[in-house]
Amino acid sequence: MPRFAANLSMLFTEVDFPERFAMARAAGFEGVEYLFPYAYPKERLGQMLSDNQLTQVLFNLPPGNWDAGERGIACLPDRVEEFQAGVDQAIDYAKALGCRQLNCLAGLKPANVSDDIAWQTLVSNVAWAAGRLADEGITLCLEAINSRVDMPGFVLDTSGKVLALIEEIDADNVRLQYDLYHMQIMEGDLVRSMECLLPWIGHIQFADNPGRHEPGTGEINFSNVFAAIDAMGYDGWVSAEYRPTGATGDSLGWFPGKA
Numbered sequence: 001m002p003r004f005a006a007n008l009s010m011l012f013t014e015v016d017f018p019e020r021f022a023m024a025r026a027a028g029f030e031g032v033e034y035l036f037p038y039a040y041p042k043e044r045l046g047q048m049l050s051d052n053q054l055t056q057v058l059f060n061l062p063p064g065n066w067d068a069g070e071r072g073i074a075c076l077p078d079r080v081e082e083f084q085a086g087v088d089q090a091i092d093y094a095k096a097l098g099c100r101q102l103n104c105l106a107g108l109k110p111a112n113v114s115d116d117i118a119w120q121t122l123v124s125n126v127a128w129a130a131g132r133l134a135d136e137g138i139t140l141c142l143e144a145i146n147s148r149v150d151m152p153g154f155v156l157d158t159s160g161k162v163l164a165l166i167e168e169i170d171a172d173n174v175r176l177q178y179d180l181y182h183m184q185i186m187e188g189d190l191v192r193s194m195e196c197l198l199p200w201i202g203h204i205q206f207a208d209n210p211g212r213h214e215p216g217t218g219e220i221n222f223s224n225v226f227a228a229i230d231a232m233g234y235d236g237w238v239s240a241e242y243r244p245t246g247a248t249g250d251s252l253g254w255f256p257g258k259a
């Protein structure tokens with residue numbers, strides 16, 4: 001089976017964030033991810049990881065003002081300085097937490113910015129970040145996020161757009177974050193797509209669709225998909241990023257490491 005990780009921004013939310021690490025470990029996970037670490041001192045997060053023998057699999061670059069609806073600033077021409085400062089902050093946390101992959105949220109395109117300017121800003125920011133991360137041996141992932149249900153206006157909403165960006169930047173440490181939930185909404189044909197995209201995939205996440213809940217609540221055949229991920233030779237992490245319909249513990253029927 002794939003190497004499964006737990007997304008602590010969505011799983012185990014029945015307890016406060018610091019307590020989710022122990023819950024994940026008790027359930028059998030060896031890796032965790034979450035949206036953002038920045039509200040906590042890196043030393044405290046490092047302690048929670050080591051106390052529970054957990055690997056920090058991934059987190060996101062600072063996204064701008066998340067609570068105000070921003071979903072990344074990498075495509076915003078008037079926020080380049082802030083983007084670069086965010087990359088440096090993320091590197092600081094990643095080094096402290098031993099995290100080898102960061103996700104860059106491309107952002108929502110403002111109405112007063114042209115497609116071309118947003119794209120050129122994104123290319124230039126990602127190229128700059130890739131250079132900084134390469135110096136630290138860190139991979140930069142770019143996630144394709146659905147623009148139909150969750151993030152209308154998100155600049156990178158298909159795997160094709162992420163691939164075009166990766167090709168334009170041409171750096172070994174820039175990879176696609178393939179989230180099965182978003183890709184089911186936007187593209188479908190999940191197994192065949194992952195087989196084709198495999199050389200560029202750096203990280204995988206999943207939830208069922210519709211609803212973004214645990215496997216078995218929607219239309220994706222997860223036992224087939226997980227078997228195919230193994231068969232195609234993907235050896236990275238596969239993170240559970242879904243909202244459990246009930247208690248998290250009751251949603252883990254898909255997880256072979258369940259205690």
Ligand SMILES: O=C(O)[C@@H](O)C(=O)CO
Nearest residue numbers: 035060103143179205241
């Ligand atoms: O799929 C998602 O929503 C996340 O992976 C993310 O990082 C941004 O919300």
Ligand SMILES: [Mg+2]
Nearest residue numbers: 143179205241
């Ligand atoms: Mg995701």
